[in-house]
Amino acid sequence: MSSIITVQNVSKSYWRNKIEIPVLNNISINVEQGEFLALMGPSGSGKTTLLNLIAGIDKPSAGEIIINGTVISSLGESALAKWRANNVGFVFQFYNLIPVLTAFENVELPLLLTKLSKAERKKQVETALTLVGLGDRMHHAPKQLSGGQEQRVAIARAIVTDPVIIVADEPTGDLDRSSAEEILILLGRLNKEFQKTIIMVTHDPHAAESANIIKHIDKGDLVGA
Amino acid sequence: MKILKIIFANALRHKLRTTLTILGIAIAVIAFGVLRTVVTVWDSSVDAAAANRLITRQAVSFIFPLPYAYKEKIKNVEGVKEVSFANWFGGVYKDKNNFFTRICVDADTYFDVLPEFIISPEELENFKKERNACVIGQEIAVQYNLKLGDQMVLEGDIFPGQWEFVVRGIYKPKNKNTDDTQMLFHWDYINERMKAEAPLRAGSVGWYIVQIENPNDAAEVSEKIDALFKNSSAETKTETEKAFTQGFVAASSAIITAMNFMSFVIIGIIMLVLANTMIMAARERTREYAVLKTLGFSAFHIIGLILGESLVIALIGGGIGIALTYPIVAGFEQAMPKGFFPFFYIEPITTILALSAAIIIGILASIFPIQRALKTNIVDGFRFVG
Numbered sequence: 001m002s003s004i005i006t007v008q009n010v011s012k013s014y015w016r017n018k019i020e021i022p023v024l025n026n027i028s029i030n031v032e033q034g035e036f037l038a039l040m041g042p043s044g045s046g047k048t049t050l051l052n053l054i055a056g057i058d059k060p061s062a063g064e065i066i067i068n069g070t071v072i073s074s075l076g077e078s079a080l081a082k083w084r085a086n087n088v089g090f091v092f093q094f095y096n097l098i099p100v101l102t103a104f105e106n107v108e109l110p111l112l113l114t115k116l117s118k119a120e121r122k123k124q125v126e127t128a129l130t131l132v133g134l135g136d137r138m139h140h141a142p143k144q145l146s147g148g149q150e151q152r153v154a155i156a157r158a159i160v161t162d163p164v165i166i167v168a169d170e171p172t173g174d175l176d177r178s179s180a181e182e183i184l185i186l187l188g189r190l191n192k193e194f195q196k197t198i199i200m201v202t203h204d205p206h207a208a209e210s211a212n213i214i215k216h217i218d219k220g221d222l223v224g225a
Numbered sequence: 226m227k228i229l230k231i232i233f234a235n236a237l238r239h240k241l242r243t244t245l246t247i248l249g250i251a252i253a254v255i256a257f258g259v260l261r262t263v264v265t266v267w268d269s270s271v272d273a274a275a276a277n278r279l280i281t282r283q284a285v286s287f288i289f290p291l292p293y294a295y296k297e298k299i300k301n302v303e304g305v306k307e308v309s310f311a312n313w314f315g316g317v318y319k320d321k322n323n324f325f326t327r328i329c330v331d332a333d334t335y336f337d338v339l340p341e342f343i344i345s346p347e348e349l350e351n352f353k354k355e356r357n358a359c360v361i362g363q364e365i366a367v368q369y370n371l372k373l374g375d376q377m378v379l380e381g382d383i384f385p386g387q388w389e390f391v392v393r394g395i396y397k398p399k400n401k402n403t404d405d406t407q408m409l410f411h412w413d414y415i416n417e418r419m420k421a422e423a424p425l426r427a428g429s430v431g432w433y434i435v436q437i438e439n440p441n442d443a444a445e446v447s448e449k450i451d452a453l454f455k456n457s458s459a460e461t462k463t464e465t466e467k468a469f470t471q472g473f474v475a476a477s478s479a480i481i482t483a484m485n486f487m488s489f490v491i492i493g494i495i496m497l498v499l500a501n502t503m504i505m506a507a508r509e510r511t512r513e514y515a516v517l518k519t520l521g522f523s524a525f526h527i528i529g530l531i532l533g534e535s536l537v538i539a540l541i542g543g544g545i546g547i548a549l550t551y552p553i554v555a556g557f558e559q560a561m562p563k564g565f566f567p568f569f570y571i572e573p574i575t576t577i578l579a580l581s582a583a584i585i586i587g588i589l590a591s592i593f594p595i596q597r598a599l600k601t602n603i604v605d606g607f608r609f610v611g
Contacts, residue, residue, distance in 0.1 A: 085520060092516075
């Protein structure tokens, strides 16, 4: 299997009040096509920062990130936005659905940036929502859905463009046990049945067990596998 | 279409806040519209002036009279087509609050040099042949329920005594900005009584209205007229009717300037109110903008969302304001002393300015929130706690 994600000697620092705060120290990591990787670590360890760098929503201070042959660490803002739209599906802890749009419209959002016709968009959105088990909730607003259902809408939004990788930041962090289990099963299905490469950040060891590979980060360093 | 839906839905997300902002904009647009209407109505009296008419008045001041004898001399000046004259009468009709223009005129020529006052040939003939006849504007006829043959009695102040007139004509305005609130009567009628009661005041006119052959010769003809009376006891100042009217308007220029200034201050204030609304709205949506950026939406989309929302609020407020300005201006006209403004209506330019102001407010109010939304990177956007 070939590496779809290559992180080479990546460091990341933030500046707060003219003080440099190192978050990641010379991290290198490879993820193969179809892997389900869980990143674990205590709060402030740098796991979400690493996820953000891989997803192209932040840039490393040093090092290189190559996703599916593209060196995303050297892309400009505009090119990076286009790359994200075509290659990455995002699942957040707090779902981050647009409250004024229905489930259908939230899932349709990433497709508005494509050249698909209305009918094609409709078909893809319905497929994605049916896949996550919300075929009967398409026209509900987020506030009419439970937390687990909102997260499933977010997953449908993440997969609707058929991205190369799915990144999930604490996807079960705001859910009860039963809803969390449903989400983990769903992510597992996406990985096994649809061969999606998934990187998931989590605190929860039980959630991490859904992944094929678990890596730990502490104080900005990878500490084991 | 989805983007439009988001724009409208966002605008209505905080219904009370949006409603209050829209009301604020509407009230500001109404205030702007009313103030601008007063200013434009004031200025439109200048625009109504004819290009082929000159006004000759006493050089020292308009309040000093000129000899009647000047009429023939002026008429003989090369380039002059016709000469008429008038004199301010003042007086009171029934009540001091009944304010409208009352002037005595040269009945034989007045309607020839002011063709924008439209009167039927029969009525004009009847007016000319009866010494105490008068012609009134149609607005005065409607306002005081006057018809042909009715009597009008004025209590004189500049020309003391009771003056009785019979309505023999009702003129109609040719243009929208023609004053149809005047009462015109024979200068001869007044002059005859002055000869008997105050001989020193007889034989005087207030100003001459000089119709010229060619408007391009206005300066040259004016110079020739004034040269005729140079070093006399009543030197003249001749100028175009437009310049003459501007002189009147200029006397009120400080008030007009203040009104102009205030109309734009109001727009400035409401712009800050909308900007405040938009800043709050954009701040609350920091995470949503981060989500959209994450999904690949560009800066152009974010600008469109914020600018669109700002414009929707501004245009709804502006539209309501413009729609309400019409009945409010009509009510304002009713509430004002009759005849204070000879005509009072909303010029198209006022509506265009109000609409433009609403659009500009919408654009300017969105600049700061757009700048902030674009400057906030995705990671900081997700960390934002509103």
